[in-house]
Amino acid sequence: MSDVKRYVVTGVAGQVVQSLVEQAKADAAVEIIPLGRPALDLGQPQTIESALRAAKPDLIVSAAAYTAVDQAESDEAAAFAVNADGPAELARVAKALGVPLIHISTDYVFDGSKTGPYNESDPVAPLGVYGRSKLAGEQQVAANTSDYAILRTAWVYSPYGKNFLRTMLRLAETRDELNVVDDQIGNPTSALDIADAVLAVGRNLLASNDAALRGVFHLSGTGEGSWADFATEIFRLSKLQGGVHALVGRIPSSAYPTPARRPANSRLDCSKLAKIHGVTLPDWRLSTKHVVKQLLAESQ
Ligand SMILES: NC(=O)C1=CN([C@@H]2O[C@H](COP(=O)(O)OP(=O)(O)OC[C@H]3O[C@@H](n4cnc5c(N)ncnc54)[C@H](OP(=O)(O)O)[C@@H]3O)[C@@H](O)[C@H]2O)C=CC1
Numbered sequence: 695m696s697d698v699k700r701y702v703v704t705g706v707a708g709q710v711v712q713s714l715v716e717q718a719k720a721d722a723a724v725e726i727i728p729l730g731r732p733a734l735d736l737g738q739p740q741t742i743e744s745a746l747r748a749a750k751p752d753l754i755v756s757a758a759a760y761t762a763v764d765q766a767e768s769d770e771a772a773a774f775a776v777n778a779d780g781p782a783e784l785a786r787v788a789k790a791l792g793v794p795l796i797h798i799s800t801d802y803v804f805d806g807s808k809t810g811p812y813n814e815s816d817p818v819a820p821l822g823v824y825g826r827s828k829l830a831g832e833q834q835v836a837a838n839t840s841d842y843a844i845l846r847t848a849w850v851y852s853p854y855g856k857n858f859l860r861t862m863l864r865l866a867e868t869r870d871e872l873n874v875v876d877d878q879i880g881n882p883t884s885a886l887d888i889a890d891a892v893l894a895v896g897r898n899l900l901a902s903n904d905a906a907l908r909g910v911f912h913l914s915g916t917g918e919g920s921w922a923d924f925a926t927e928i929f930r931l932s933k934l935q936g937g938v939h940a941l942v943g944r945i946p947s948s949a950y951p952t953p954a955r956r957p958a959n960s961r962l963d964c965s966k967l968a969k970i971h972g973v974t975l976p977d978w979r980l981s982t983k984h985v986v987k988q989l990l991a992e993s994q
């Protein structure tokens with residue numbers, strides 16, 4: 695029997711999926727097998743069992759989701775199909791196969807009314823369809839298997855796909871000044887760091903049946919800021935490295951109307967993950983520096 699563990703991951707082009715592929719290159723004990731549409735379509739639950747069985751997982755990572763927060767407001771059925779019904783089936787199949795499931799969830803399960811960072815036992819109360827669909831996904835995972843770790847993360851950025859960091863750099867190509875909301879605070883989190891954490895949590899789940907390793911955990915970059923702070927730091931780092939930059943105008947959310955409401959505070963307290971799994975993510979400013987550097991190198 696091979697010692698290499700097969701991590702079957704939902705999605706192909708997603709930020710977390712691509713980051714897992716990248717970070718696992720340094721880990722000879724892990725093989726990442728991305729599974730996406732049409733073979734595995736979360737919106738078509740009948741595709742899930744056969745695709746997973748054929749991939750022979752040692753562990754399943756649920757990293758695909760309907761992530762268009764504003765679009766979800768007018769596309770509720772699709773968001774719930776992908777973010778709740780799909781994960782329900784993933785968990786059912788994980789249990790049938792006898793393998794652990796790592797399911798990625800979000801800070802948007804909270805309404806933002808708490809003063810300090812949220813911990814895992816704080817009440818959930820999502821403000822929009824995306825958050826409600828992700829919360830339903832968490833509940834479905836917990837209802838269908840006991841061998842799971844739900845990792846709630848936040849404000850994900852990376853060199854890949856669509857994210858706030860890449861949006862800022864793209865907009866700065868044609869604009870000298872950008873208005874960015876300053877009254878929503880959270881923890882920017884590099885998908886590359888999430889990937890490292892998933893690999894560490896996966897190792898722990900495969901090594902032990904201890905129930906304490908299972909359940910809900912918060913996983914976000916160390917340090918906090920508003921979206922305007924994040925944008926300011928992105929441009930500071932980009933300018934330092936000879937890249938595009940823009941002035942950031944700090945505005946209230948009321949001056950940037952969007953279909954979905956976002957929490958004013960979605961900071962996550964990640965001490966449970968540190969204590970139980972021994973995982974703490976780097977400061978978001980340090981990880982942002984790495985991602986900006988990689989993007990600038992690629993564009994030259
Ligand atoms: N982005 C963020 O800021 C945050 C994300 N999260 C959560 O983290 C996880 C990873 O997010 P992220 O990597 O940013 O996601 P992305 O938006 O980068 O990618 C979404 C992924 O989901 C896949 N997908 C969408 N619909 C389906 C479907 N019907 N069937 C199969 N796959 C589908 C996409 O497929 P394809 O490969 O075909 O494009 C893609 O791989 C998600 O669970 C998300 O909810 C949590 C907090 C913040």
Ligand SMILES: Cc1cn([C@H]2C[C@H](O)[C@@H](COP(=O)(O)OP(=O)(O)O[C@H]3O[C@@H](C)C(=O)[C@@H](O)[C@H]3O)O2)c(=O)[nH]c1=O
Binds near residue numbers: 762763801850873952
């Ligand atoms: C592009 C832009 C956005 N904003 C605001 C809008 C919003 O309040 C905030 C972030 O905008 P975005 O649309 O990029 O991010 P958003 O889609 O809200 O990001 C969320 O995605 C989902 C998937 C999650 O799970 C969350 O953790 C979170 O990362 O910044 C500005 O103020 N100015 C701008 O120029």
